[in-house]
Amino acid sequence: MKNIDLITEEQPTRLRSFGRRRRLTVSELLVMAILIVLALAVVLPLLLPWFFVFKTRLEFAYDPWSIPRRISWTNFKEAWTAIQIGQGLINTFKVCVGAVLCTVPSSAMAGYIFARYRSRWTEVIFYIVLMGYFVPVHMVLIPLYQLNSKYGLVDSIAGVFLPMTAFGIPFWTIIYRSFFRSLPGDLADAARIDGAGHFDVFIRVMLPLAKPATVLATLLVFIDSWSDYLLSLIMINDQKLFTMQLRIAQFMNAYGTDHMPRYAAAAVIAAAPTLILYILGHRWILQGTLAGALKG
Amino acid sequence: MTGVDVASIRGGRRKKFDYRKLVFQLIFLLPAVAFLVIFMFYPIEETFRMSLMQTAALREPTFIGLENYQRLFASAEFRKGLANVLAWAFWSVVIQLPLAFFIAFSLVAHSNKLAGKLRVVYYLASIMPSAIVAMLGRFIFAPRFGVIATISQKLGWEWLGNVDFLGDPNKVFWSLFAVATWAYMGFKIVYLMANMEQIPTEIREAAELDGANRMQYALYVVLPMVSYPMRILAIISTVGSLKLFDVPYLLTQGGPVYASTTLAIILYKHGFVNWRYGRAAAVGVIIFLLSLFFSIAQFSMQRKGGEFE
Numbered sequence: 001m002k003n004i005d006l007i008t009e010e011q012p013t014r015l016r017s018f019g020r021r022r023r024l025t026v027s028e029l030l031v032m033a034i035l036i037v038l039a040l041a042v043v044l045p046l047l048l049p050w051f052f053v054f055k056t057r058l059e060f061a062y063d064p065w066s067i068p069r070r071i072s073w074t075n076f077k078e079a080w081t082a083i084q085i086g087q088g089l090i091n092t093f094k095v096c097v098g099a100v101l102c103t104v105p106s107s108a109m110a111g112y113i114f115a116r117y118r119s120r121w122t123e124v125i126f127y128i129v130l131m132g133y134f135v136p137v138h139m140v141l142i143p144l145y146q147l148n149s150k151y152g153l154v155d156s157i158a159g160v161f162l163p164m165t166a167f168g169i170p171f172w173t174i175i176y177r178s179f180f181r182s183l184p185g186d187l188a189d190a191a192r193i194d195g196a197g198h199f200d201v202f203i204r205v206m207l208p209l210a211k212p213a214t215v216l217a218t219l220l221v222f223i224d225s226w227s228d229y230l231l232s233l234i235m236i237n238d239q240k241l242f243t244m245q246l247r248i249a250q251f252m253n254a255y256g257t258d259h260m261p262r263y264a265a266a267a268v269i270a271a272a273p274t275l276i277l278y279i280l281g282h283r284w285i286l287q288g289t290l291a292g293a294l295k296g
Numbered sequence: 297m298t299g300v301d302v303a304s305i306r307g308g309r310r311k312k313f314d315y316r317k318l319v320f321q322l323i324f325l326l327p328a329v330a331f332l333v334i335f336m337f338y339p340i341e342e343t344f345r346m347s348l349m350q351t352a353a354l355r356e357p358t359f360i361g362l363e364n365y366q367r368l369f370a371s372a373e374f375r376k377g378l379a380n381v382l383a384w385a386f387w388s389v390v391i392q393l394p395l396a397f398f399i400a401f402s403l404v405a406h407s408n409k410l411a412g413k414l415r416v417v418y419y420l421a422s423i424m425p426s427a428i429v430a431m432l433g434r435f436i437f438a439p440r441f442g443v444i445a446t447i448s449q450k451l452g453w454e455w456l457g458n459v460d461f462l463g464d465p466n467k468v469f470w471s472l473f474a475v476a477t478w479a480y481m482g483f484k485i486v487y488l489m490a491n492m493e494q495i496p497t498e499i500r501e502a503a504e505l506d507g508a509n510r511m512q513y514a515l516y517v518v519l520p521m522v523s524y525p526m527r528i529l530a531i532i533s534t535v536g537s538l539k540l541f542d543v544p545y546l547l548t549q550g551g552p553v554y555a556s557t558t559l560a561i562i563l564y565k566h567g568f569v570n571w572r573y574g575r576a577a578a579v580g581v582i583i584f585l586l587s588l589f590f591s592i593a594q595f596s597m598q599r600k601g602g603e604f605e
Contacts, residue, residue: 027510031402032410038399039417045432045478046420048443064441102331110328113321125325132332134591136539138560139580140339142346142567147339166335169328198320227425229542234568248427249546252434260441263431271428278423282416286486
């Protein structure tokens with residue numbers, strides 16, 4: 001059950017290049033070439049919208065894949081008003097903030113108890129929470145919708161992020177649990193002996209130490225809820241509350257290929273926030289905390 | 297480690313019962329447990345109950361036993377959806393996992409600067425919202441203006457240019473699978489890499505001393521050591537296939553007719569298009585039981601092994 005967390009950023013990379021002293025062989029070069037081709041296969045599709053976004057509808061109809069002749073931001077401006085991107089972004093942002101604020105503290109607190117107050121009954125509750133990790137949200141969509149409509153949560157932002165939180169909590173509780181378990185216990189014990197209460201120890205000693213887990217959870221919960229489609233599709237009918245993903249999907253089905261340049265511009269805007277978060281936070285996301293914790 | 301009873305150290309005598317500690321634990325567990333009970337466990341119970349009911353507009357639900365399930369298995373659409381997700385699960389384990397292993401191993405073995413950058417690139421597609429993934433899929437596969445159609449037109453390859461990737465019932469599965477592979481590989485690669493980096497240097501050196509070449513090292517040393525994470529990935533892909541919705545729904549709505557339908561699309565259509573809650577709940581129960589079955593099966597196949605430390 002020992003888990004391996006890569007807490008430090010500069011983790012000692014083991015398994016360094018196999019046979020480092022040798023010169024690169026032909027097969028190694030071949031492997032490297034394959035890796036680069038595969039990486040291009042990941043990146044190139046992401047660049048496709050940029051062929052369209054600067055074109056007028058006429059230019060697009062004439063030759064969709066030509067290199068744009070000039071840079072014009074008209075499509076972005078038109079998409080902004082036609083698809084109500086401003087409103088969509090704000091709605092999605094609210095969903096994300098709600099999901100982060102509900103998921104991260106609940107999981108941190110529960111994970112802390114499961115890690116440092118282990119007893120028979122907390123273990124039982126932990127296994128119940130763990131089972132939640134394997135429950136797909138799809139299974140319970142109908143009762144969730146009925147529950148939400150009973151309490152006036154259909155067509156509300158909370159109606160999207162509250163169920164989302166419930167289905168995110170098991171995973172992040174597992175992560176926090178193994179993170180807190182990997183921290184040395186001496187500090188907390190010392191603080192307890194000095195007379196600090198249970199709550200003080202958590203807030204002042206343990207939570208600051210768990211910052212890497214908190215950064216990771218915040219980033220990934222935000223990115224995941226930004227991408228959500230299914231829950232918003234079911235819970236939101238009111239156009240004013242449409243999230244960005246609903247707007248994009250609606251536009252795709254309503255206009256087909258005719259308005260492609262404008263649609264591509266909207267998609268570029270919709271993808272931008274997660275892309276920026278990823279570029280800023282990729283070191284935390286790729287650090288391996290996830291991999292370590294899932295082993296536990 | 298956690299069992300240090302501070303009270304006994306401080307006062308020199310054991311307290312009978314530490315109420316403060318208990319209250320603290322209860323308060324800290326409350327939010328998580330409340331969320332799970334309200335939005336997960338209660339709806340699970342409701343799903344099971346509703347799957348045994350006949351529901352129609354403006355009428356009280358009536359108990360009909362297993363009729364919803366019988367109707368489902370009798371319908372060709374449901375059987376196609378079930379076959380699709382099972383095939384999807386099979387191919388994602390057979391195609392995506394070995395590919396992820398190859399990429400992860402190669403990146404970890406060539407640990408130069410480029411490999412570090414490539415890892416960031418491979419994960420990039422995984423953070424894209426599914427609405428965007430679907431859109432990119434359409435750009436590539438659309439007839440006439442799509443990337444494949446345009447390129448094959450320029451090259452004069454009519455056999456390729458005229459293929460309707462999303463409209464041909466025999467091809468739509470693989471077109472969607474290609475899109476999903478593109479979108480979901482990143483996580484698998486990064487996860488395997490993180491696990492491979494834990495393998496101690498001494499093991500690699502020992503393999504080198506024994507004269508193992510890179511291929512032998514990958515297959516006989518590294519693969520057994522990451523077999524546990526590989527199994528986790530197999531479960532994640534299988535369960536992920538069972539609840540597949542976004543990409544097929546956005547690109548084809550499960551069509552043409554129901555060639556690319558999935559269990560989740562059928563659930564959505566029964567529940568939120570035709571408003572037959574009972575039938576939809578029965579699909580939900582089937583998704584749940586299948587995920588449970590595959591999780592337990594894959595875990596119990598080989599409980600231990602592959603773990604070092």
